[in-house]
Amino acid sequence: MAESPNQTVSPLRITPLGGLGEIGKNTWIFQVNDEIMLLDGGLSFPTEEMHGVNLVLPNIDWLIENQEKIVGMVVTHGHEDHIGGIPYHLQRLRIPVIHGPRLAMALLEDKLREAELLGRTQLQTVGPRGTVRVGKYFLVEYLQNTHSMADSYTLAIHTPVGVVMHTGDFKFDHTPVDGRKFDYQRLAEYGEKGVLCLISDSTNAEVPGFTPSERSVYPNLERYIKEAPGRVIVTTFASSVHRIHMLLDIAQKTGRSVCVVGRSMLNMIAKAKALGFIPNFSDSLLQPVQAANSLPAERVLVLTTGSQGEPMSALTRIAGGDHRQVKIQPGDTVIFSSNPIPGNTISVVRVIDKLMQLGANVVYGRERGIHVSGHGAIEDQKLMLALTKPKFFFPCHGEYRMIRRHAQTAQEMGVPAANMLLTENGDVVELTPESMRVVDRIPAGVDLVDASRSTMVNSNVLRERQRLAEDGFVTVAIALTPQGTFAARPQISIKAVARSAETRNLEDMLRTALERTQGRFGEFRQPLEAGALGYQYDWMGIKQLLERTVKQVTREMLQSHPLIQVLLQTPLEAPVTSLPLAVATSA
Template sequence: MEGDFVALHFDVEVKYLVQKNATKRRRRSPDERKSASLKFIPLGGVSGIGKNISVLEYGDDILVIDCGLMFPDEEMLGVDFVIPDPAYLLANKERIRGMVITHGHDDHIGALPYILPELDCPIYATRLTLGLIRSRMEERAPKYELKAKEIQAGDVIDLGCFKVQPFSVCHSIPDGVGYAIHTPLGVVLHTGDFKLDPTPIDGRATDYALLASLGTKGVLLMLSDSTNVERDGFTPSERMVGKTMEQTFRLYKNKRIIISSFASNLHRVQQVIETAVRFNRKVALIGRSMIANVARARELGYMDVDDDVFIQPSEIEGFPNNRLVVITTGSQGEPFSGLVLMSRGDHRFIKLGPKDLVVISALPIPGNERLVHRTINDLFKQGCEVIYEAEQNIHVSGHASREELKMILSLIKPSYFVPLHGEYRHLVKHKQLAEEMGVPAKNAFVMEEGDVLSITKRQARISGKVPAGAYIVDGRTYGDLKGGLLGERKDLAEEGVFCISVVLDSSGNVIAPLSIESRGFLHRVDADELYRQIEDAVEKAVKAFAREKRDRKDEDLASRIRSAIKGVLRRYSLSSPVILVLVNEVKENAILSGLAGREFAK
């Protein structure tokens, strides 16, 4: 199972935490439980857009909220995505009463295939969200048997000492919820990702009545989405995009229309399909996640679309331009997404040209701007027309803007406040906004990953820190974000690599010509003199080492060779390439091709 990596990577740290917390795992007496503090711990979601995962802890009970991934920035060379470090949860997994999910976006569910099999706890989510979770688990952790519990807004779920009440919120994906979590010390309100859209596509608005009721009764702690705190006013309704789409279809009635959006923005996809039907166009879906999400939404009844609306990707090039709409992934410039492949002319089924209009119906996630702009430039090179400006109303956010955040704060009037889901500046500005709305400065907290907010009947304070951080996912390999892998890739990208292979006899004499190769540093044709000097320096280093071998057994020949090479390179270049040295020792009279080399260093 692909999730097995977690136990391997976290084994040492988890064992330490288990031993450290062993005394805390006995069942507490009633008096101890009455005096316990409520702890809130963000393990992600407070250091950037994505990787959302939070913990509520009281006495012997732990509740986990969301388990998402984050997309890599440009410095994370070759990385597919980033997931939270689950060490603290693994060390305390027998105390986890359940995991509740707010909605089906990858920044809230994408890490589940890698973490949930190790925690093996029940998971609670609404119908569509569970459907999307099942799709991801089937793809990445097919052997794991999901302990899934379907919920809906208005339910009350008992999870240890927590009574969890989901309530509907409007977002850019159907079936999103926030949570009112009743604890022994009071109500914790988690808004999830939300906005206050008065005319939602599915008619399912944010539950103002419940929020007002909770505010009247009193909310101990409010945890709130901070994504759009820098945007003044109100976030426009999703229906505005539908009107823009209709105008676009009417204006470009003779062109083939390609629309790129988030695969999880099912409201947007639904509006595009409905508009295509009205304009007598067929729809082709491109991108694995787009196809899977639409199929799951149709299967669960969240999209009502006839089969004959769709055509297969293989039919695209033979279809009349004015009769077709293509909906594809790639709005964030993901390297192997449908839109990016089209922009490079590498897509199997679509070749773009003047006959095409491309609409990018999304804004770049912070950190993805260069990738998106590069894709737009490549699209123009293909000769097609591109609509991508936000002011053309081709995209609206699914997150509340500043005035909406004020409204929620005025309804709830929480005793304590923690901003979530944003970059650090978003959290600071949301904290300041809460203070403007009457929350005392000492009761609003900007937290970092692993910080522990302890709340008692008298006060709340940051009382410590637990292990937290990030792990990178690169194909089928995984590693600590703070480890050496990314540093090595950066060095290779910036400085190149220099490789040398040395073959010695048992006496330490060089018995074959040195093999030297470099990539991304210098071309051999341009550096004959440099290579000659390197060969001389290496041979001298080997001879010196052979003479000293009896007296200096701890000397590493590969290290000596590496130092000799660096000495020569410093005279020729300011660059410091990665130097790989391979030393092979050959026994007397042996045939080289039949030997297994002994590697001293890489």
Template sequence: MRRVQPRATEAGAVAAEEKYVRNAKKKRPVKIFFLGGVGEIGKNMTAIEYGGDIIIIDAGITFPNNEDMPGIDLVVPDITYLVKNKDKVKGILLTHGHEDHIGGIPYLLKELNPGTPVYGTKLTLMLADNKIQEHRIQNVTERVVSPGDKVKLGVFEVEFINVNHSISGAVALAVRTPYGLIYHSGDFKIDLTPVAGKPIDLERIAELGREGVLLYMGESTNIERLGYTMSETVVGTTLDHLFSENMNRRLIIATFASNVHRLQQIIDLAVKYRRKVALSGRSMFKVVDAAVKIGELKIPEGVLIDIEKSKNLFDGELLIVSTGTQGEPMSALTRMAAGDFNKVTIGNNDTIIISATPIPGNEKMVYRVINNLYKKGANVVYESLEKIHVSGHACQEEHKILHNLLNPKFFIPVHGEYRHLKRHALLAEELGMPEKNILITEIGNCVELTDETIGLGENFAAGTRLIDGGGFEDYGTSEVMKDRLRMSAEGIFMITLAVTGNYVINDPVIESRGYVFADNKDADKEIRGVVQKAVEQYDYENGNKEDLAAAVKKALKNYIFKKTKQSPLIVPVILEV
């Protein structure tokens, strides 16, 4: 049967009707889940989902605010949503090897299906693998990629794009979805004269822009800084000058262990000025070992020596490369400054170079270390005095270049506190993007994306997962954390009673920590009286030791609150003898 073609006016009506029918059926969106790294610096993790497929970008950690998280060592994202949907997870994509992007990988892999593939460049995977081995996780599938490689993960195709950062092997991700391309910047800067490797692949980024970018997810760390980030080679020039000025002094350089490019410059200068190099700090040894194995760091034979043997060298023959740029309490440099590091004693003939900037919040700890080093007679060089550190993150002009090359339809700023995200959003508007095409997100937001629309979907369970060195894990709501906070803020009382049968056979032993009755010299006597009275009034015939503990706790709690309006943690201990 021959089909009758409609007239022109009818064809327009048919097309309009077909478009109406298509739009009436809501498109299944690509969903983007923000588990970390927005509204904060650290614990970066994002998941992209379409239908039955999920890919995860990064698995980072952050370090705790000790005032709010006493006793906690690490903070990782709450991955409840991913665990519930672990059968959908096709792979984990790591943009680079910094802790805020890979530190949480063991805690993620423990909860996902065995064999879930992890993709990253050589150094990134080697650093991640160190963490995986420490946690003794089995059945891990690691897939090494290089810039330019493409991998197929369910409906998604992911291309790895070379970028510059303060660690080797950093990549951006071009994720092809059923609706178009999502470009995730990772951490980056534009360094046209890198110490090693190639400059950021602006040519490929421009090609992607010409192909069409649906959504750009861009890091925002340095968005408040005008201009361009300096090249890493600037640090090398400054260090060369400092080496030549301190020919007869012992040099100690503290730097981030992960900055392999800076380590290479330091090693090269040590060779140039005929100094042996001693490493100090656990993370320094791990990164150097990993980088040497894969050829990212080149150290001539005979340059490295054990720090124990460094005592046999003249000061001008030695360079110590150390961790501790952030004033971490147990780091090598902090212990040297405190006189608590038996392998190195700081003196008048030492020049100490801190090749880093204090991370916001660490300033007091860093300056305490600097003060202590000065007190010991050392000469200290830090960023306020010399150009001995450059950032690994793009400044405003670099961000403008990326936006113009990619020319995305939609934009979501990531990797920053709210002020960073807001400023990046305003920059996108200044460059001509409509405000309605820009989203600022929070942890727990789900963004729904099609080729025509972007918006917030239904929020999901998200937040923080707290981890301490003893294996304790918590989501910040348990009685354990409440008790820790109470102890840190208001102190603790422990009351020990020895019981035999129905009799208390000793006077209460009362100990307190972190609590003082400022205006009451007789407080100890009164507290003993309160506890003794509770013991005497207790009904031994009808109770048990748990009831006795509760009675003592209630009596003391009421007394202290009445006197001070505070509620320290009260722990009665009943010993049966």
């Protein structure tokens, strides 16, 4: 709890490692003196230029250097952008205990079991208005909120400087599907007592009004499913427990059996049912996926992952005709109960096009009323500010324009501009009862996980992959004789340049230039030591000359910068300094 006002108060340092200026990898550091409490540990997904990358994590090098100070972690809810990075962090980091909601902890337990990391930390569940002590300086109360994922919380963090409220992801849903309402009363009580700083979700800061209730999509989903003449395939986020709950209810009302496709969807339904977030429906409602082909078409609803066009997701494979068990049939109706996350629009559109080409009727788009956001719009954000009445304001969870707009809303609600900060990942914010300011900065880059999900991708490797994708690859292999001449014609391999005609012309130009270069090899001939007959070649110097020649010709010819590799084989019998195989890579 906070210290007495007339005592010396230790400042609180708050550092976001992810989630500012972006959507995803939400990760926070709270530090008082020699104790660190972490809040969430999320991930995000790669952009198109991140070739071979599967996941993007915040860089945790600073945490590794200071891990003896970590006393625990608190988790707001179970979305991947809030817990997905934790198993990867635990491979390199010691976190004694992780506190969080039941559903989030159940999902995290499965992740840790799969990664063989269950013994690395303790998982402790927390319920509404539950409090947890984390180290000497932090007491955290969990306040039920409403979001697109069940069992989601806003956190009231008691610190030596005062109460810091972290909203987590939220909207004010007055008619939640599971009946678990936002704890308005406790928020207001904290506002009356005094919230020193509010850290608040900015995702929909540019959207006017209130975000509609999750329940508002029910009538439209029911209508489209009722009117569909054949099979219905619905895709949504696997984590959208409330949406899944409604779809199961609609299927039962319309006499359709539900076949679930996608491991993450199956896992989420099993966990949510076990914990009571999805009620028990009749035993006959859920059927194995094989039944999608054997039951009458008008009696089938397929529930699948892949709403964001992910390359390996079930729906993408169905659209490509590559799924072993589900094939699109003319007359199928496919419903996208989601909107594309920024950056995924092209992938989603491609999937929609393929589904239509296979004869499916595809229902998608904001105007259909089949999806609502889980994040509060401007009026939700105003209500949060009105209830908590913070002295300082720290907008988070969003791209820069969202965070900036949220700050403007806070000013409209009476928070002085001098009492808020627009920061970046890595900025160390020092908070006292009288001030909030940036005092330092720590490394806050990204760690990239490759497609195997087991290895980090080096930034140099990523740059090389990008160069390969953009400009191609040129390899030249040359063997030299002891006399400093070519043992055979240079072998040239050119991959992924723009046009085949350029490839043929480049090969001819390179051979001509390399043959001319032979005339300069004499510059690299040196006499042997005094008293010895003969001479020797500076093979490394020749290699560098060949590299420069290949680079110059290639870039002049292609007007681009492909990766260049020169493989030089020098004679074994050369008297001095010869290299059996010299490999040079030019960036």
